[in-house]
Amino acid sequence: MKLTVYTREGAEAGREVELDDAVFGLEPNDHAIWLDVRAIQANKRQGTHKTKERSEVSKSRRKLYRQKGTGNARAGDAKSPLRKGGGTIFGPKPHEYRLRVNQKTKQLARRSALKYKLDGDALRVVEALELDVPKTREVVGMLTGNGVEGKALVLTAGRDDVFYRSARNLKGVRVLPADQASTLDLLNAKTIVLQEGAVEALTEALRPAQKATVAADTTDAPEGDDNA
Structure with missing residues (x-):
């Protein structure tokens, strides 16, 4: 599966990003989402x-x-x-009130939330906006140009303090590193804006671990004595 990359003005950038089916192509698990969201809300009490x-x-x-x-x-x-x-x-x-959820269930819940957003056309990939100093106007222009309204979650490839400070005064807009966004963060957002480099970071964080395969022992057994 591929998604088109857009510029900060909202035009197509002429390239696409490949989405890993192991992360973005699974069947959503509602029970895993419920378990993770319940734990997140309980841990806040x-x-x-x-x-x-x-x-x-x-x-x-x-x-x-x-x-x-x-x-x-x-x-x-x-x-x-x-x-x-x-x-x-x-x-x-x-x-x-603290509840515990194992890591695999958390990852499954986040993958399921992303799948719902992808199916609802609420996932948009935008080229990275690199700022030297905080400029709220630049972030507003990026969101407006891409038609993002209401609650928005912007996921960055890593920690970006300048971008965070540029968007912290915008009502309904949250900025988080891609690997730190929780299931509740993903579900609360009307639109998820992924910076181009955040797709790889999100994939690495949510890709299910591959089961280790034990190689069969192919060594030949010593032949016995054929002498009767």
């Missing part, structure tokens, strides 16, 4: 939520009124969860 229980509420421990003879229901102190300002019954406590 701080888990610091806390409510005060009965023993932690700052109120008097005095019994509100005598046990019998008032005509009211029996009552203890003001810390009772049944009263306003009392403790919370089985309230949330700080704990960790």
